[in-house]
Amino acid sequence: AQSVAQPEDQVNVAEGNPLTVKCTYSVSGNPYLFWYVQYPNRGLQFLLKYITGDNLVKGSYGFEAEFNKSQTSFHLKKPSALVSDSALYFCAVREITGNQFYFGTGTSLTVIP
Amino acid sequence: DGGITQSPKYLFRKEGQNVTLSCEQNLNHDAMYWYRQDPGQGLRLIYYSQIVNDFQKGDIAEGYSVSREKKESFPLTVTSAQKNPTAFYLCASSPGAHRGYNEQFFGPGTRLTVL
Numbered sequence: 001a002q003s004v005a006q007p008e009d010q011v012n013v014a015e016g017n018p019l020t021v022k023c024t025y026s027v028s029g030n031p032y033l034f035w036y037v038q039y040p041n042r043g044l045q046f047l048l049k050y051i052t053g054d055n056l057v058k059g060s061y062g063f064e065a066e067f068n069k070s071q072t073s074f075h076l077k078k079p080s081a082l083v084s085d086s087a088l089y090f091c092a093v094r095e096i097t098g099n100q101f102y103f104g105t106g107t108s109l110t111v112i113p
Numbered sequence: 114d115g116g117i118t119q120s121p122k123y124l125f126r127k128e129g130q131n132v133t134l135s136c137e138q139n140l141n142h143d144a145m146y147w148y149r150q151d152p153g154q155g156l157r158l159i160y161y162s163q164i165v166n167d168f169q170k171g172d173i174a175e176g177y178s179v180s181r182e183k184k185e186s187f188p189l190t191v192t193s194a195q196k197n198p199t200a201f202y203l204c205a206s207s208p209g210a211h212r213g214y215n216e217q218f219f220g221p222g223t224r225l226t227v228l
Contacts, residue, residue: 009153034216043117043203043219044156090155092217099144099163099209100171101217105155 002027004093006104013081014112021076021107023091032094033074034101035065037087044090050074061085081111116140117220119204124225126191126198134189134223136204143209145187146217149173150201159202162187163209191225199227 003026013019025031032051036044048059055067065076074091091104117138126132138145144163148156158171162181176195181187187206191198201224205217 036216036219041201041222041224043119043221044205044217046216046218049216099207100158100161101146101207103148103156105153 002093002095002100002102004091004102004104006089006091006107008107009105010108010110012110012112015083016080019078019081019085019109019111021089021091021109023074023076023104024072025074025091025093026072027093027096029096031067031072031074032096033065033067034092034094035059035063035074035076036090036092038090038106039087047076047089083111083113085109086111117204117206117218119202119220119223121223122221124223126225126227128227129193131190131192132225134191134202134204134225136187136189136220137185138187138206138218138220139185140206140208140218141184142206142218143184144207145181146205146207147171147177147179147187147189148203148205150203150222156203159189197227198225200225 005024034049035047038044050057050067058064088106090106092101120135146161147159157173160179162168178190203222204220207217208215
């Protein structure tokens with residue numbers, strides 16, 4: 001069965017510091033992994049995805065994520081956090097066949113000015 | 114949120130009433146989804162549809178019903194059998210697995226409150 005874990009409910013980081021939001025996954029076969037961001041009372045916005053190829057994936061708003069197959073992780077990173085990055089972040093995995101996505105429980109990121 | 118619309122943005126329901134949440138997409142996507150979001154629980158799948166006139170139950174389908182009569186539309190009905198319907202409801206679509214491993218696109222959500 002597919003599953004995603006986000007071990008941290010809350011992450012706080014000072015503005016200008018690097019940020020990391022953690023995600024681990026469990027899938028049968030090759031993983032297709034995604035990161036989304038959600039601002040209050042809004043839908044989810046796509047940030048980036050890993051399908052195959054380079055383990056470091058670059059996405060929107062300066063975010064990137066590193067796929068680590070041996071650790072089954074797909075952590076979201078940004079070199080320098082902005083106050084406007086404060087939001088709820090979701091990691092997701094997609095089935096190899098079929099159309100179902102599986103989401104983590106989300107991590108609330110607060111960037112402190 | 115582009116390409117997917119949900120209405121209404123806020124919805125109030127009295128106990129015992131059925132209500133229908135609208136979801137429309139103009140992205141020509143085959144697959145559509147309904148999720149429920151509660152604080153601290155992430156997104157839970159209610160129903161999804163891979164093609165017109167076909168849909169599958171998700172993890173929490175009890176008390177909900179859907180239809181997929183048109184490719185563009187995937188309305189969700191919250192019935193009186195759903196005992197705790199107060200939540201934020203999100204609709205999403207994706208091109209479908211046969212068209213590549215693409216991400217989902219989300220609507221802006223509907224917040225349902227039971228009075």
